[in-house]
Amino acid sequence: MATPQSTREEEEAAALHALTSQYRQLVPPQTLHFPPPHLLSQEHFQDAIYHALFSPSTSPDTIPPQRYTARVLKALVAEIEASNPDEINSSLLSLYSTFPSSSAPPPTSRVPVTYTLPAPYPSITLHETPSLISGLGTTGLRTWEAALALSEYLLLHPPHGQRVLELGAGTGVVALVAARCGAEDVLATDGDEGVCDVLRENVGRNGLGGRVRVEQRQWGGKRDVPEDVQLVVGADVTYDAEAILWLVAELSFLLQENRECKVIIAATIRNEDTFQVFRDSCAEAKLALVESVYTLPEPRVFWYVPRAEIRLVEVSMMEK
Ligand SMILES: C[S@@+](CC[C@H](N)C(=O)[O-])C[C@H]1O[C@@H](n2cnc3c(N)ncnc32)[C@H](O)[C@@H]1O
16 A cells, blocks of 8 residues: 555655754764665655755754765765665765765864754754863763763753753753753853863853853862752763762762752763762762663664663662
8 A cells, every 4th residue: 555645754754854863963874774765765855865964055063074974975875775776866976976085084173963852942063072082081072872861861851940050061962951941040060171161162052151051160179059959960970980989979068958959860881890889989978879771762862872771860868
């Protein structure tokens, strides 16, 4: 039976949205989820892909690096060829033949990465340094998977009208998502001065300077509490056994000063022993943990494949 027209259009729109979101998020070409062959084989659908991803009218601020685009284009053309198409779209082909070789050196500087949020929220574009640990010796210049998980959690549980504090904010995706989905005020903090500079730029770039403030804050250092914080969040901040001790000191201080506030930490469990240090330090500081394994939402919001289990951990003061 033929597919009804509207259903087919919806399927095409959803597949195009998924591919565009992945491309703008710089998902590695080898892990891209491409649209199914029955769509890819259609010339009009290939044309839609060309316009959504590669057309020169794309906003210059969100264009991925050339090397990445070349690799995606190569993978896309291979997928189209494998889909047994009647035709290959001429714009895609001509771009493919004129595009610089993907053997160009990898970018060493920051690149724009765009996170597509579900309607009605506008997307977020961050400048990130794609390497795992930047040449500057910090882990805060790229977005980690736990931050995407925590952002998805916030989209499902929007902090409407709340005052939010983020610890170890890195590039700022969690803080910016919190602001996008209704937080009244967000204080995004990180201990690293260079990370805070990039974070400030990322906040400004997304026009959220009025609602997201950036402050350098070392865990266990400052003894002031940001006013009336109702939600404290932190993503991928439990990766280092030594830093965990300071983090727990910070959480303990914040909770003692403000027992009502909720604390949610998204932890990537790369090493159970390190996470156990977090558990033990919390127990020693009389902090209770409620842990849940994070499962990716369906349909997907952000595009990533967690390399290790992610746990959402709610931290509170133990009952006396
Ligand atoms: C793995 S990154 C996570 C960044 C971001 N939350 C994310 O998930 O994409 C850890 C962040 O914690 C910050 N950090 C590490 N130790 C810290 C400390 N003692 N005080 C404050 N920030 C710290 C780092 O500068 C870095 O930005």
